[in-house]
Amino acid sequence: MQTHEIRKRFLDHFIRAGHTEIPSASLILDDPNLLFVNAGMVPFKPYFLGEQTPPSERATSIQKCVRTLDIEEVGITTRHNTFFQMAGNFSFGDYFKREAIGFAWSLLTDSVDDGGFGIEPTRLWPTVYLDDDEAEAIWRDEIGVPAERIQRRGMADNYWSMGVPGPCGPCSEIFYDRGPDYGVEGGPEADEDRYIEIWNLVFMQNQRGPGIGKDNYEILGPLPRQNIDTGMGIERVACILQDVDNVYETDLLKPVIDVAARLTGRSYNSSAADDVRFRVIADHTRTAVMLISDGVLPGNDGRGYVLRRLLRRIVRSARLLGATEATMGEFVDTVLATMAQSYPVLTDDADRIRAVAVREEDAFLATLSAGSKLFDDAAASTAGAGRTQISGRDAFALHDTYGFPIDLTLEMAAEAGLSVDEQGFADLMAEQRQRAKADANANKKSHADLSVYREFLDRGPTEFTGFDELVSEARVLGIVDGGVSLPVAGVGRDVEIILDRSPLYAESGGQTADVGAITTSSGMRARVTDVQKIAKSVWSHAVTIESGEITVGDDVIAQVDSQWRRGATQGHSGTHLVGAALRQVLGSDATQAGSLNRPGYLRFDFRAQGPVTDSQRDEIEEIANTAVESDFPVHTFETGLDEARAMGAMALFGENYGDIVRVVEIGGPFSMELCGGTHVGSSAQVGPVTLLGESSVGSGIRRVEAYVGLDSYRYLAKERALLGALSSSLKVPSDQVPDRVANIVERLRDAEKQIERMRAESARASAASLIDDAQRIGAVLVVAARLPDGLAAGDLRALATDLRGRVAAEPALVALFSVADDKVPFVVAVTDAARHAGVAAGAVVKEIAPLVGGRGGGKPDLAQGSGSDAAGIEAALARIRELAAVTRAGAGG
Structure with missing residues (x-):
């Protein structure tokens, strides 16, 4: 079956x-x-x-x-x-x-x-x-x-x-x-x-x-x-x-194993280790497909990190089975084919799901390449220190920080004639799991106590009248303060008021709540500062009572601040226009990942694997403003969820919709989205749309921000005034300001480069005298000093390499420090003779880095690091001399 x-x-x-x-x-x-x-x-x-x-x-x-x-x-x-x-x-x-x-x-x-x-x-x-x-x-x-x-x-x-x-x-x-x-x-x-x-x-x-x-x-x-x-x-x-x-051998997972066997040339049920890898591929691919379908994207924390980890384990397992080419696309396609009968939405979203998974595979293959370099460094450091076992801490760092799998570390270590401290690695993994579990228990808390609202929830949802009117008659069902139900509240109290019906929009769908007032015929006035949904169905109005008193059962007038609502509808409709323009320019993959709109302002988060170019940004802004100028009618209607999807209405990933949904249509095919917010009557009412900028807010997520309406005009007016001031200061027409500014910036860069060259030349000149001042400690010549401030790590590395070359014929250690931009870069270089005497640059750096509040690492012949405490430089120099004194050469001298 x-x-x-x-x-x-x-x-x-x-x-x-x-x-x-x-x-x-x-x-x-x-x-x-x-x-x-x-x-x-x-x-x-x-x-x-x-x-x-x-x-x-x-x-x-x-x-x-x-x-x-x-x-x-x-x-x-x-x-x-x-x-x-x-x-x-x-x-x-x-x-x-x-x-x-x-x-x-x-x-x-x-x-x-x-x-x-x-x-x-x-x-x-x-x-x-x-x-x-x-x-x-x-x-x-x-x-x-x-x-x-x-x-x-x-x-x-x-x-x-x-x-x-x-x-x-x-x-x-x-x-x-x-x-x-x-x-x-x-x-x-x-x-x-x-x-x-x-x-x-x-x-x-x-x-x-x-x-x-x-x-x-x-x-x-x-x-x-x-x-x-x-x-x-x-x-x-x-x-x-x-x-x-x-x-793993059922009809939904075995097909993935079969594909993995074909792509890798290995057979399932041939060895215990390989069978685990086949199962990991089948299990994780299905999980990844379902997570991506519900809106999760690979990232470095939370849900995104879990997805990234699953996808990387798939790639790792395929590689260990012998795959040499990309495999993710075929694995995902197989899962889509087996699961679509139960989850038809997978068919509609197949291209996006596949693209997300394949991009992550490409990125991880690059990570594997970088991890191999880091492994080489760890192996060289191990051998340079005379050991045959890579430490558990190094293996854990490769796994935890760089995503480098432990079984691959073991395999590569064996090829290099080394072993790995597996117990040390396991202990660190166990510690990490214990911390994670402790954090989870510490963060776990009981559900919010909603018992005070149960009476209102049982009555049914608040009737929202705000689509059709800004002023509504209503009745007070309850007054709540700090989780306690009150029969009455007087002037000066900040309380929550529950009404049977309300024109005030409760915050949801990225739209901020309306503000307004609740009044009675007896003179009570309460200023509404926020409206929130309780269990997604009951409106709770946060109010400050400015006069009189309010009692449960009172008949009241609830009123929205009309100016606020006008700006809020501009922001929300503007969000739809910008979203539609983004999809036109960037393609259908640029789906919404979140939004926020308030009067005069909007931000829109969307899925993308790279930044928006200046020309794309200009095009998005122009399309949105063309829609404003076209004065598209805005239609709203309710229909079934399946019917709305069939019409092409956009839905937010991860959002749960009921059987009946509200569709907001702007200009027919220009924009059609599932939305419960308030909107303008026609696109012209949004006013001008001005994009403020574009940025990254997470792995695979970009954000655009914009002003609309009068706020857009005010922003442009400030920009015009700024341009006028620059034009006056630079004494050129406004259309020549960009060229003049670019010219000035280029001259400044040239001047900075010249200053850097002069600083480097001065440092090289002063460094030459360091050899004359070097100390011989035992048989090791120690060339160590703090150089003038302003030298970057690259400058120090070049100087240290040059100095090492001048004393290459004898055991010598070169250590240079500087202070640049509140950082303390440092470099240690040792000659071949010093390495044979037991001096390893990487080991020295690990000893001195904490003394300057930093860390570092590298190879036995050259290592570097950076700290934040310049006061520790003298202690670091003293520690270097101590280390030279206890080398084998020093002991022999």
């Missing part, structure tokens, strides 16, 4: 049982505790925590999940993936244990003709929590599982919580017996390789207290309503139903 069929049967089974199908959420959710969605129940947390009212008492979904805690273990075990699909059914206060167990059993054991999976019942072993007599009785007496195939397990295995105070409860797991070829008899307690978990049924019935770990917390008492949360692993069930040895 193919994986797509397994998915369909699961959903059909629960839909027939009255469940509402909920589409998979994005892998990226607005949750401070999670990097990615890592479990099927994550999108349902607001319902289990009581923060929101669920749309249905019964729900089912197949959720995309990513877990990356132990990336290095992927492929070593054969039943874990970084990306997996978690099928689940959920009850919010409706059914409980009996129904949940029955639903799972019938789907697993019903015949294929009856819509089930047709699994032999005798292969299934349930587990229950230690004291859950009720669940055991259901399995034994109602389902008919023999008592000897039901096992009780402790809190660590069969009790579930979110890891923070909140709902918890016992669970019942269902295991599949793969047979004696996979391990010993005795059920899950005896062998979880033979008995593989395929479904976990969580009976959410209690409230847990604070604590750390799976079993170190107190059970506080029962929940008001009992809930069900289950999770069935699609990949594991596919492994069983396709009768393959492990999840």
Whole structure:
């Protein structure tokens, strides 16, 4: 049974049982505790925590999940993936244990003709929590599982919580017996390789207290309503139903392994080491494709770093298998072909996904080249110091700082006749993991307490009237101050006001919140300074009460500041114009990665692999202003999400949209986007658009900023005044100012170069006398000094090399320091005779660098570094003399 069929049967089974199908959420959710969605129940947390009212008492979904805690273990075990699909059914206060167990059993054991999976019942072993007599009785007496195939397990295995105070409860797991070829008899307690978990049924019935770990917390008492949360692993069930040895041999991953075998010339199932690499390629490619699809781009931190690491491990594994050419494109294409039936959006986004992955492969191949050079330095330093083992710290630096994989370091070390301190490397890796886990625990915090808003959330969403009017009648539903509900608030108080309807826009979609006022007929006036959405549905108005008092139940007038709104609509519509112009100039890959707009100003973040040129920037600005001049009508309408996509409406990656979406269309095909913001009536109302600049805000992300409307005019007026002042000062017409400024800048550069030449010549002249002042310490001639300020590292390196050449016939050490731009560059060079005597430039630099507040490194004959503390130069010079005194030559003298 193919994986797509397994998915369909699961959903059909629960839909027939009255469940509402909920589409998979994005892998990226607005949750401070999670990097990615890592479990099927994550999108349902607001319902289990009581923060929101669920749309249905019964729900089912197949959720995309990513877990990356132990990336290095992927492929070593054969039943874990970084990306997996978690099928689940959920009850919010409706059914409980009996129904949940029955639903799972019938789907697993019903015949294929009856819509089930047709699994032999005798292969299934349930587990229950230690004291859950009720669940055991259901399995034994109602389902008919023999008592000897039901096992009780402790809190660590069969009790579930979110890891923070909140709902918890016992669970019942269902295991599949793969047979004696996979391990010993005795059920899950005896062998979880033979008995593989395929479904976990969580009976959410209690409230847990604070604590750390799976079993170190107190059970506080029962929940008001009992809930069900289950999770069935699609990949594991596919492994069983396709009768393959492990999840990597199922229909979604084996095709990638086959492609890898063809491209590398190696065979799967030929060696344990190679098999791990094949599995890494298959697993990581699928995960990378799904992450890129949901808007993640390679970067140096957070989600972007995880994606970059996955892609680099793919490239590394392919290289170790013998690939000599680029492979990423074919791996990605294979995943797109296998996954598109379940995720059709992959087909629409295929070109962008492939381009992102291939670019990262190209970049990492260059990194591998640079890493090889760094490895050569580490190997030379090791040999120069008379050692045969590269230190664990050097190997860790190559891995952690430069992305150089440890197995490649081991292989290259063996080729150079060296070994690697693998234990030292492993210890440093373990320390890093412990720090990461400690940071994660330290940063983990409970969900914000939204219980004070529950009453308003249960009433339904705030009615937003601001698309049609700026003044609305409304009723006060609640007053909140610091998480406490108040019946009344008087003059001078800063509080939140909840209304049943409001014309004031709540901050979202990059648009800042409206400001305005709330008034009553009795003279109360509250100034609105901010509006935020609670659980994406209830408007909370932050106000300062300027007169009178406001009471829950009051009828009020809510009014938007019309001047503010006019500027806000200009900024938001201007963002759409600039985004459309960017795509025209840079291509369809320049998709939105974020935005911010407020009255008169906008910024737009977009995906790009390089800066925008001046000519492209001019073209973008001209296209946007041409759209303004064309006075395009602005139409807004609601339609289905699929219909909007079919029309070509742009959507923001990573954003979750409902079934019904709002489309903003400017000038027909010029711009069509899904957007819930407020907009002008026609493009001419945006006013002039002036791009302020373009910059990088992260790996693969660029940003443009612009003024619109009157702010654009004011900016241009200042620029004109500045140009006039320059024209007057330089005594040339304004159109000649750029040439005159360029001429002045060129003359300044020439003067600076001349000063640098004079400084270098002066330094060389003074350096020549250093040999006369050199000290012989033992048998080593030490030429060490602080040179005049202003010399850069390159200048020092040239001088040190020159001085070393003058004393090349004897053991000599040259060390030069300077101070330039608040930095302390330094260089150490040694002659061949000094190296044979045991003096290594790289080792000397590592000794002296901390004394000047810096670091450095290099080869045994030449090394350099930089510090920040000039006061330590004398101590560094003294340390150099001490090091010369303890060399083998010095000892002999």
